[in-house]
Amino acid sequence: NAGVMQNPRHLVRRRGQEARLRCSPMKGHSHVYWYRQLPEEGLKFMVYLQKENIIDESGMPKERFSAEFPKEGPSILRIQQVVRGDSAAYFCASSPGLGGQETQYFGPGTRLLVL
C-alpha cells in the first residue's frame, strides 16, 4: 500500500521562476494538507483541501501561492515568482476524512531551493 507520494523530492529555481509541487495522497484518503518547514523550525500549516475544494487556506501567503486538489490527479502547490525566502521543505499529508483520530500521514517532502 503506497504511502503519500511527493515529487519532485528536490527542486531548484531561480528567483522569479515558478515552482510546482505535487502530492498524491494515500489510497483511500480524500483530505490533503500542505505544510512548510523552514530551517530549524517545526512545520507550519499552509492549506487544507478536499477534492475540488479548499477548506482552509489560512496559512497560505496572500500572494504568489496557490493550491488545488482536482477531481483527478495529484494535489498541486504552486508558487509563482519565487523568492529566496521561499526556500524550505514543503510537506504534504493526507488523511482518510473519516473523523475521529484522523491521523495525517506525511509524504517525504519537497526541498525547494531558490537561488
Next chain:
Amino acid sequence: AQKITQTQPGMFVQEKEAVTLDCTYDTSDPSYGLFWYKQPSSGEMIFLIYQGSYDQQNATEGRYSLNFQKARKSANLVISASQLGDSAMYFCAMRERKSGGSNYKLTFGKGTLLTVNP
C-alpha cells in the same frame, strides 16, 4: 502565545535507556488530539503515536508511550530501551477541532533533537 511548547532543543540518552521528551500545549477546545512525529536526518515525517483528549488511558505503541497529564496540559513522549536508530528530531503536534467544525490542521512545536549514544 505558543500552542505547542517543546522546551528541550536537544536531548542525549545512552543506548538501551529510557528517555522522556517534553511537550506542553495550550488550547481552550475541549476536543483535541495530540500527536508525535519523528523526523530522521533523511527528512521524512513518521507518525509515532496519538492521544485523544477524551482518552482515559495513556497511548502506547511498542517502545513509545505518551504520558498524558490533561490538567497540566502536557503530553510527554517516553521512548523505552533507546536504540541508535531513534536518533532524530521529534515533533509534538496538536489538532484542535472547533465546535461544529471539521478542520483537522496540525500545529507543531519546534522539535527536540534526540541523540542516542552507543
